[in-house]
Amino acid sequence: MSALVCGKRSSSSSSIFEELLHAPLPSSKRPRRSASAVAAASAGGGAPSPAAALRLSPGRPSDRCGGNLAHLRALFPEMDQQFLERALEASGNDLDSTIKSLNNLHLESAETNLSSAFIESGSGISPNIQLVTEADGVNNGGAEAVAENPPAVENLPTDGSGWVELFVSEMMNASNMDDARARASRTLEVLERSIITRAGAEALESFHKENLLLKEHAEAMLRENTVLKRAVAIQHERQKEYDQMNQELQHLKQLVSQYQEQVKTLEINNYALSMHLRQAQQSGSIPGRFHPDVF
Template sequence: MSAAAAILCGKRSNYFFEDFQSSPSSSSSPPIPKRIRYFSSSFSPARSNCDSDHSFSAVNIFSDSSVSSSSALDHLLTLFPDMDKQLVERALEECGDDLDSAIKSLNELRLGSGENPRSVAGSSGATQESGSQFFTQGTATTNGDTTPAEDLSAAEVVHMDSTEWVELFVREMMSASNIDDAKARASRALEVLEKSICARATEATACSFQQENIMLKQQFEALIQENAVLKRAVAIQHERQKEFEDRGHELNQLKQSVAQYQEQLRTLEVNNYALSMHLKQAQQSNSIPGRFNPDIF
């Protein structure tokens, strides 16, 4: 738990080892050497409603099974001097006098509280505090205020940028009381992020479909206009074709008329020639010379 907290908080942990001997339980029993490994880390989360820094330390100890409950309580009080004695006793009893489990439980309680452990001395015997629901811490606004996420609309969640998501994840991890709470918060955060991504993708797809629909409508209107122009052009061409056919028919009729007129002209020329010949013959056969009064003849 402490290692996960150190990773999540981005802090480096310092390791140091210390050897000490526990005081003998009786004058006849020899002292029991203990080797304790201390793992300490400091963590200062920045909360919107708290200006003070909180320091957490995680301790892991490996002890012999022969340590009595009173000796284990003394060890726990030595390792956690800032915790209330009743709280330590209650944690030890709940862990069945298991020193390692009690230390782990107290470490989780200290990391989960984020405050002075004495402030939780009057709480119930539970050693792990349940985390608040996801987004109850709210999201930070541009002016530094904190807005509860439950008041945020779906549109605001969808339009959150990467920086806001990072701050939200960090705030949720800082608010986690233990590993299980951190996992639950991370799961809820990822679920909301997935829904946000899906909503954003759906919105982008809908916007793309809308733009494509608008483009198709514009193309359809352009095609309708072109079709109207083509229809008009076809109608004009049809009229011209009909007019051309009519003129062709008239031309044929005129050609026939010209042929008939030419035939009539030739007939008239022949008749005129025949009349000229008759007139000439008549003039040659006239036997009375000179001029005569036409009134007499």
């Protein structure tokens, strides 16, 4: 969310100040640049920042924008007068647009430094915190200029009381209402990032624990599945044996029925033979006659 806010603020403020950076300076005004500022920029090993480049480009306010410039000096006492003049000229002497651009530029640089400091500080930090705000400096020409370095976070609170103390301290150190709003915005954004980071860490830890539980559950299910497979195999063998025994039983039943039919047939035959024997015995015994072989 803060990255989106930073992107929106940077897109709104960069259009004006890019024109200031790329605008050519008259040859009569170029020698008026501060030698110390040029030396500091060359010693830094890179191109100067937009704020420094604007401070190195002097300009004179016109008579009709003197009231606007005085109002800007009252709202931004920590900024260099030449920087305010250049910002007012870049916005076409529009006071509201200039104030909005300066606020966006100030908050943009503050958020960038707060983000980098928050990443470097980590999560295991003590609740004592100090936000180092603006430092005063004097250039070679004797003009007073406030360094526009935004606050850098050294430590982050770990409880609600620490954040309350930080917020109260920032409000007490504010020079005006705009500074108080900027400080409150920076502090709330740091708090939001801290909450998101801790919530992400807790969610990651919870996900890790849940993953371990799921692994243990999967291992238990694999063991149960192995036991179940063995039980199914044993049951299958028993079922095969039962089927074989059932087939043998059916075969034996068929044999028994066949044997019973044979027994009945034999009984009928035996009965018929016994009847024939009786009839033969009765017909062979005639009274008054003797067997010829006897005599």
